[in-house]
Amino acid sequence: QPVAVEVLDHLEQLALVDFRDAEGVERLRKAIQFADQLHEVNTDGVEPMDSVLEDRCVYLREDDVTEGNCANELLKNAREKVEEYFVAPPGNIPLPKLEERETFLQGS
Amino acid sequence: AAWGCGGVWCRAWQRGAGGPSPFLRGQRAAASSARGGAVPVGKSGLAPWVPVVGLEIHAQISSNSKLFSGSQVQFAAPPNSLVSFFDASLPGTLPVLNRRCVEAAVMTGLALNCSINKKSLFDRKHYFYADLPAGYQITQQRVPIAVNGSLSYSLCIDNKMSQMVTKTVRIKQIQLEQDSGKSLHDDRRSQTLVDLNRAGVGLMEVVMEPDLCCGEEAAAAVRELQLILQTLGSSQAVMAEGQLRVDANVSVHHPGEPYGVRTEVKNINSIRFLAKAVDYEIQRQIEELENGGTILNETRAFDSKLGCTVPMRDKEGKQDYRFMPEPNLPPLILYDAKSLPANMNHQQVVNIDWIHERLPDLPSVKRAKLVEQYGILPEHSFALLNEDGLTEFFENVVKQTQMKPKKVIGWILNVLLSYLKQHSLTVKESPVSSFMMADLLNLLEKKEISSTAAKQVLAELWKGEGKSPLEIVKEKKLELIQDQKELERICQAVIDGQENE
Numbered sequence: 001q002p003v004a005v006e007v008l009d010h011l012e013q014l015a016l017v018d019f020r021d022a023e024g025v026e027r028l029r030k031a032i033q034f035a036d037q038l039h040e041v042n043t044d045g046v047e048p049m050d051s052v053l054e055d056r057c058v059y060l061r062e063d064d065v066t067e068g069n070c071a072n073e074l075l076k077n078a079r080e081k082v083e084e085y086f087v088a089p090p091g092n093i094p095l096p097k098l099e100e101r102e103t104f105l106q107g108s
Numbered sequence: 109a110a111w112g113c114g115g116v117w118c119r120a121w122q123r124g125a126g127g128p129s130p131f132l133r134g135q136r137a138a139a140s141s142a143r144g145g146a147v148p149v150g151k152s153g154l155a156p157w158v159p160v161v162g163l164e165i166h167a168q169i170s171s172n173s174k175l176f177s178g179s180q181v182q183f184a185a186p187p188n189s190l191v192s193f194f195d196a197s198l199p200g201t202l203p204v205l206n207r208r209c210v211e212a213a214v215m216t217g218l219a220l221n222c223s224i225n226k227k228s229l230f231d232r233k234h235y236f237y238a239d240l241p242a243g244y245q246i247t248q249q250r251v252p253i254a255v256n257g258s259l260s261y262s263l264c265i266d267n268k269m270s271q272m273v274t275k276t277v278r279i280k281q282i283q284l285e286q287d288s289g290k291s292l293h294d295d296r297r298s299q300t301l302v303d304l305n306r307a308g309v310g311l312m313e314v315v316m317e318p319d320l321c322c323g324e325e326a327a328a329a330v331r332e333l334q335l336i337l338q339t340l341g342s343s344q345a346v347m348a349e350g351q352l353r354v355d356a357n358v359s360v361h362h363p364g365e366p367y368g369v370r371t372e373v374k375n376i377n378s379i380r381f382l383a384k385a386v387d388y389e390i391q392r393q394i395e396e397l398e399n400g401g402t403i404l405n406e407t408r409a410f411d412s413k414l415g416c417t418v419p420m421r422d423k424e425g426k427q428d429y430r431f432m433p434e435p436n437l438p439p440l441i442l443y444d445a446k447s448l449p450a451n452m453n454h455q456q457v458v459n460i461d462w463i464h465e466r467l468p469d470l471p472s473v474k475r476a477k478l479v480e481q482y483g484i485l486p487e488h489s490f491a492l493l494n495e496d497g498l499t500e501f502f503e504n505v506v507k508q509t510q511m512k513p514k515k516v517i518g519w520i521l522n523v524l525l526s527y528l529k530q531h532s533l534t535v536k537e538s539p540v541s542s543f544m545m546a547d548l549l550n551l552l553e554k555k556e557i558s559s560t561a562a563k564q565v566l567a568e569l570w571k572g573e574g575k576s577p578l579e580i581v582k583e584k585k586l587e588l589i590q591d592q593k594e595l596e597r598i599c600q601a602v603i604d605g606q607e608n609e
Contacts, residue, residue, distance in 0.1 A: 014428055016236070050229065050433035057441035060456055063171050063208035066178030067192035072186055072305075074196050085301035088238035090293060102455075106111040 003029055009098045010104050021104050031073070135496050154398060157360045160367055160388040161326055162318030163277075163334065166311045167343040168287065168351040169212045175286055175310035176203030176246065183349050187303040195308040197241035202436050209310040210253070210458050212342035213284050214442065216312055217254025219336050220279050220468055224460050226255045226442045228283075230434040235427055238302050239289035247313075252283035253440065259316070260472065261332035262490065263324060272486060277329050278317040287311050303455055312343065318357065322390065323383030330354055331379055335471045335493060347378050358389040360397065368393070368403060373417050375409040385410035398412075432562050474499070482506065482513035491521050497535035498525065501542045508546035511553040519549060523563065527570060539572035548577040561586040 008019060008028075019025050071084055080087040095101060171181055171316050179192040194201035208308045217224050232244040257279035265271045287368040289307035293299045314333065320326050334352060345352040359370035373389050376382045388410075408417040443452075445461040469477070475489035478499065484492075492499045502520045507514045524545065528538060548569070552562045561581070568580045581587055589595055 010428070013557040014430070051435045053435075053438040053439070056438040057440045058205050058457075060207035060210065060458070061178070061204045062208055062455070063173055064178060065180040067173075067194075068179035068190045070190065070193075071186065071188040071598050073189055074193075077196075077198075081302055082299075084189075085292070085303055086238075088291070090295065090298050090300050091238075091249070092236060102195050 001030075003032065005098075005105055011105060015032065019104055022102070066101050109431055110200075111141045135265070147328055155362050157394050157397075159321050159393075160318045160359050160361070160370070161320040161322065161390075162357040162370075163314075163316045163320065163326060164355045165314040165316070165330065166287075166353045166355075166392075167216075167314065167333075167337055167345055169209050169310035169312060170341060170344050170351075171206060171208045172208055173208075174308040175206055175209050175284065175426070177308050178204075181307070181309050182305075185305055187301075188305065190305040191307065195304055197243075198296055203246060203434075205437065205440070206310060207333035207455075207458065209284060210440065210442070211463060213253045213282060213312050213339075214311070214458060214463050215340045215467065216314075216337065216342045217257065217282050218460070218464050218467060219340055220254070220257035220259055220282070220314070222257030222279060222282060224254050224442060225251055226444070226447065226460075227251065228284075228440045228442075230437040230440070231431050232434050233285075234430045234432075237288070237291075238300050239291045239302065239304070239307065241289070241307065245286050245288065246434050246437070247285035248283035250433075252281045253442075254282040255280070257282070259329060259333055259336075261325075261328045263328050264487075272490070275325065275328075277319045277325075278343075280315040280317050282315070283313050285313055316372050319542060322384070323387035326354075326356060327383040328381045331494075332471065336381075339468055339471055339474075344482055356382065356386050358386060358393065359403070360390060360393045368397075368505050369405050370561075371403060371417075372406065372407045373410055374407060374420065375411075377412065381410060381412050384412075384415055385417060388415060392417065397595065410466065482517070484513060484517045488517050488521060491525070495525065495528075495535060500536070501535050501545075504542035505546045505549065508543065509549045509553065516549060519545070523566060540566065540569045544569055544577060551581060552576055555588060557581055557586050557588055561588070 003025065008025065011017060012019065019028065073084070075081050075084065079085050098105060127606055137250040145530055168181075169175070173179060174181055174192075174195065177194040180190045181585070182190060192201075194203065201519055228248055230246055233247050233249065234244040236243060258276050259279055260274055260276050262272045265273055279300050287306050287309040289302055295299050316329070320329060330352075334345040334347075337345040337352070343351055347353070354376050356373045356376065357370045358373060359368040361368040371389060371393070373385050376385050389408070392462040396403060404419075407420045409420040415449050440457050442460055443449075444459060448457065448459060471493050475486065475493060478484060478489040478492060479486055492502055498520065501524075502513075502517065505520065506516055509516065513558040524538070524540065527533075527540075528535065533539075548562055548565055551557050551565075552559065557565070564584065565577050565580045565585060568575065568584070569577065589598075
C-alpha cells in the first residue's frame, strides 16, 4: 500500500526530511510495512506500554544547583555567536508549498 | 442576582438608548440562564453576542534548580551561564526530575481543589524553534499531575468596591513542563540571538475551561491565581519578570448557536493588558463578523502600545506536535498516607497528605479571617491582600493603638495607601512605619489632635526626617486646645476683631 502524497508532503514540511527519490519513498513504505506487523498481535484487554521502565517510578532529585556556568564550553559548538549568545536564523522559514518547491514528490 | 459579567457589555447594554427591545430582552434572559454569561450588543438591532474566554497560564516554579537538570534558576544572568549540557540538548544527556517542582505542582493542585493523579506521565511535544534546542518540550499531555479543579475570584459590580460578587472558573488540568530559552530578534542583521538560561526551567501550566466572558473576569481570575501562587510560594508569579504568562483563547457566538472560531492571543505582559487584550479581541471579532467577515483560527499578539491584537509571525499554519511518551522518564508516582509503603526512602516520596496538612491559609481564608477578627468590610480585606505587606502593616498598627480597627482601616487604605501610590512606593519602602502610624493614631484617639492636624503630621512624617509624631505636633503647635478659658479668650478676640471693622 503506497503512502499518500499528502502524507509525504506533510512529513517533508514537519520533519524537514527530503525523500529525494522513489527509492526514499519506497524505503519509507517498507518501514511502515515492517512496523505494521505489530498489528498481528492480539492486544485485546492489554494495557499499552510506553516503555520497559513503566513499572519503576521516576527518580526524584534534590533541588540543588549542581550544573551550569559553562557558557564557554557550550558556545564552542556554535557555528556563529554574538557576545555569548547563539546565533540562529530569524525565525522559522517554512518550506514552500508542494507546488512551489523542488521535491521529488512534485512529480507524483 | 448579578449578571454573569461585570464587564463593559453589561453596562453598555443597560445604558442602551430606550432600553433593550422586548425581543432582545427575551434573548438576554435565555442566554443568561443558559450560561450565566454576558450578552453584549454589537450594532443596535442585531442579535447579541456571547464572548467565550479560556486562559492558558504558565507559572514559573519557584525553585533553585531546573525541572530536569541541576542548573540554576535565576532572572537576569549573563547569557548562557545557567545552562547545563542537558539544557543545551547535547547528545547523551538525560532528564532527572526535580522533587521540589513536583511538590510545587501538588501544592498548587490542592489549592485549586484539583484531584491529584497519583500516577502521571511525561510526553514529548515536538516543534522546531531556535530556543528549543531538543526540538521537543517535555510536558504532561496524556495524564497530567492534577485535574478538575476550580478557582474562585471576586468582581466588583458597577465599578464600586462596595458590591462584590464571587465567581468560579473551572480548572481543567495542571501539568509540569519545561520552559524554552529566550530569543532576541535582531531584524537589522536578520538573525536571532538565543539565550538558553531559561531553557528547562520548571513550569506549571494551568489550563482553565472557557468559563470567562470578558477582560475584567480574566483579570480578576488571574489576579487571584497570582495571589494564591505567591501565598503557596510555588511561584513568585511576577508577570513583569515572565514568571506568570497568560495566553487567552477568545471567540464569540450568538446565544444558542455553536461556539465560534477562536483565536489565541499572546504577548500579554500585565494583568491590566490582559483585560485590554481580551476586550479588544472580543470587539474585533464582533465587528469582523457583523461586517460579514470571518475569524481565522490564528495566533495573534497583543501590541500594548497600540492597544490592539495583530497576527503573529511564525505561527501560521496548524501545528502537528507529534506527541509521544517521553521514553527516558518512568511514571511519576505520588503517595498519600494510605498508599505509602513502609520502607520507602523518604527522599523519594512525595506525600500528598503531608503537603495538604502544611498548606498555608489561602487568600480567601485570610480575607475571611481579617473580616471576622477586625470587623472590616470584605472589600477592605481585598484591598489589604492586594498590596504586598499591607496586611502586616495594618495588623501591626492595630496591635499598637487603641483606635478601633474599623477606624484604622480608613487611615491605612485611604491615606497611607494613596500616599504610597502617589509616590510609587511599596509598603516596605514606606517612610512612615507602622509604629509611627500607631503613635499618630493614638494622639488622634486621645483627642490631643484633630483629624486635619493628623493629616498634616502625616505629611511631615512622610518626609522621613526621623521626627516622631509627638515632636511634629509640638513643633507645629497642632495640639487641640482643651483649656476652656483659653478657648473663650480666642473666641472673644475674634469677635472683637469683627466689631472693629
